[in-house]
Amino acid sequence: xxxTTLILDAPAPPLLFEEVDxxxxxxxxxxxxxxxxxxxxxxxxxxxxxxxxxxxxxHDEPAFIDAVRQAGGYSVFKTRLNIPLxxxxxxAAASPALATPLCAIAQAGAGTNHIDRQACExxxxxxxxxPGSNAVAVAEYVVAQALFLSRDLDAYNxxxxxxxxxxxxxxPGRECSELxxxxxxxxxxxxxxxxxxxxxxxxxxxxxSERFTEQMARSLELERRQTLGQLLSEADIVSxxxxxxxxxxxxxxxxxxxxxxxxxxLINTARGGIVDEYQLAAFMTEFPGHxxxxxxxxxxxxxxxxxxxxxxxxNAQLTPHxxxxxxxxxxxxxxxxxxxxxxxxxxxxxKA
Numbered sequence: 001x002x003x004t005t006l007i008l009d010a011p012a013p014p015l016l017f018e019e020v021d022x023x024x025x026x027x028x029x030x031x032x033x034x035x036x037x038x039x040x041x042x043x044x045x046x047x048x049x050x051x052x053x054x055x056x057x058x059h060d061e062p063a064f065i066d067a068v069r070q071a072g073g074y075s076v077f078k079t080r081l082n083i084p085l086x087x088x089x090x091x092a093a094a095s096p097a098l099a100t101p102l103c104a105i106a107q108a109g110a111g112t113n114h115i116d117r118q119a120c121e122x123x124x125x126x127x128x129x130x131p132g133s134n135a136v137a138v139a140e141y142v143v144a145q146a147l148f149l150s151r152d153l154d155a156y157n158x159x160x161x162x163x164x165x166x167x168x169x170x171x172p173g174r175e176c177s178e179l180x181x182x183x184x185x186x187x188x189x190x191x192x193x194x195x196x197x198x199x200x201x202x203x204x205x206x207x208x209s210e211r212f213t214e215q216m217a218r219s220l221e222l223e224r225r226q227t228l229g230q231l232l233s234e235a236d237i238v239s240x241x242x243x244x245x246x247x248x249x250x251x252x253x254x255x256x257x258x259x260x261x262x263x264x265x266l267i268n269t270a271r272g273g274i275v276d277e278y279q280l281a282a283f284m285t286e287f288p289g290h291x292x293x294x295x296x297x298x299x300x301x302x303x304x305x306x307x308x309x310x311x312x313x314x315n316a317q318l319t320p321h322x323x324x325x326x327x328x329x330x331x332x333x334x335x336x337x338x339x340x341x342x343x344x345x346x347x348x349x350x351k352a
Contacts, residue, residue, distance in 0.1 A: 003345045004029045004100055006074040008058050009036055009081045011330050017046065019334045024050060026342045031074065033058070058083045059304055065092045073098030075348065076341055080108035080333065082302070082321070087119040094123035103348065104128055106341050108333035109324070110188075113244045113271060128340045132188040133333035134324030138269050139192035141323035145295035146197070146237045149265045149317065150179060154293075174236075177201040182235025184228065184251075185270070186212035190241035194220045207231045208242070232259040237267065244271035252276060257283045263292045269323040272299040281309035284316070297323045 005028055010016045023030045031052035034040045044053065056067045058079075065088065068074065073093060077085065085105060093102035102125055105115055110131040120127055148154065151173040159166040179202045183190045186208035194204045204222035206212070207230070217224050225231040228251075232238060238260060242248050252266070252275040260266070268275050277300060284291055293315040301307050302321060310316045 002029060002100055003075045003348050004031060004052075004073075005076040005078055005106075005341055005345075006031045006033065006054065006068075006071075008033050008056070008077055008079045008083055011080070011334070012037070013043070015327065015330055015334070016043070018331060019338065020047065020051060022335060022338050023341075026338065028338070028342060028345060031071070061086065061089055065089055068093050068102075069098070073100035074102060075100055076104045076106050076344070077102065078106040078108065078337065078341065080330070082109075082111065082114040085115045087116045090116055090119040090123055090125055094125050104341070104344055106337045108330075108337040109134060111243070111271060126344070128337060128344070130333045130336040130340075133336055134326075134329035135188045135192045137326040137329035138189045138323045139196050140326075141297065142193045142239050142267055142269060143196045143200070145267050145317060146179075146181065146202075146239070146265065147176075147200075149293040149295060149315075150174060150237065154315070154317065175201075177203075179203065179236045180205060180234055182206070182225070182231040182238045183222070183241055184208065184231065184238065185241030186216075187241055189269070190239075191216075191220060193239060193241070194222050198222065205231055205234060228256070229259055232256060233261065235264060236261060237265045239267040240270045240274055242270055242274065244273050249273050250276050253279045254283050257291055258287075260291055262290050264290075265293050265295070266291055267295045269297045272302060274298075278309050281313050281316075284313055288314075293317065295319070297321055 005023065007030060010019055010032060020030060020032065031054050033054045033056050034043065035055050035057055037043060054067060056064055058064055069092065095101060104126040105120065106128040108130055110129055112127055112129050115127055117127065152170050155170060156166060159169065181197050181202050181204050183193060183204065183206040186206050190206065197204050198221050205225050206222050207225045207228055214224065257280065280294065295317040296310060297319045298321055299306060299308050310318060
């Protein structure tokens with residue numbers, strides 16, 4: 001049985017070439033989805049017949065299923081952009097009637113909540129991922145937004161563009177040593193944020209998993225808080241770093257915003273759905289200045305379905321899920337996931 005990898009959403013060249021070249025060097029059989037590229041002919045000229053090609057809109061599930069069936073299936077779906085991979089697709093792709101049933105979904109990144117885990121378990125599909133591969137990139141985004149928003153730079157920029165010399169229109173900003181950053185979650189990204197913020201002299205407090213020990217907290221020079229309420233009452237900046245689960249969905253709503261300090265900042269680079277966007281937009285409209293500003297990088301609805309009540313809300317910095325989007329982070333995740341696919345292929349084909 002052939003072991004084939006369908007790359008659903010590769011990065012643009014030159015990172016694309018690095019990714020595919022690594023696959024070929026490892027002897028992997030690759031089909032590249034060209035749907036999301038503009039210069040498809042250039043890619044085809046570059047690789048010729050060394051790889052296969054597909055044209056799949058992965059957000060159109062019926063068309064995706066049809067394309068997989070027509071191709072006779074693929075061993076692995078490799079993805080990086082959180083394409084929804086649901087029950088119907090997984091069931092169809094893992095069907096033993098296909099020449100090459102799906103055996104793994106390989107996510108170049110940490111988050112896998114866009115993959116139907118129960119469907120994978122039912123149909124024997126392994127989920128691969130690369131936790132921590134974009135931790136530095138996301139941490140840098142968090143610190144950059146924390147400094148940008150705490151100094152009101154967007155407001156000053158807007159007023160200056162409008163011809164207003166507004167130096168005295170806002171309260172003077174605070175220096176790093178005067179700020180307290182509260183981390184909700186204590187995983188690899190949160191730990192990177194703690195290191196970078198601490199290096200700037202920002203006080204860091206955190207609440208999260210019991211697995212994050214006092215010894216680990218001391219090594220990062222941060223202080224633990226037992227409850228979310230305690231953290232919200234102390235933090236000038238709150239940054240969210242928990243996965244989206246039934247327990248964390250809607251974790252931040254009107255009650256939590258009210259507990260935050262007046263003039264505080266909220267940053268979410270974790271997952272959409274953890275912050276109730278409708279309640280946040282309503283709260284910022286009804287109580288202007290209580291939450292001074294927000295930086296939201298992940299949304300309940302993203303990509304082609306993007307729609308958020310936060311659009312148009314003053315002091316809401318909205319970015320399209322790009323906190324981890326650096327060349328180094330993409331390259332690191334790609335290399336790690338392809339190595340995992342290669343190891344899986346050696347076992348599946350008996351070449352180990």
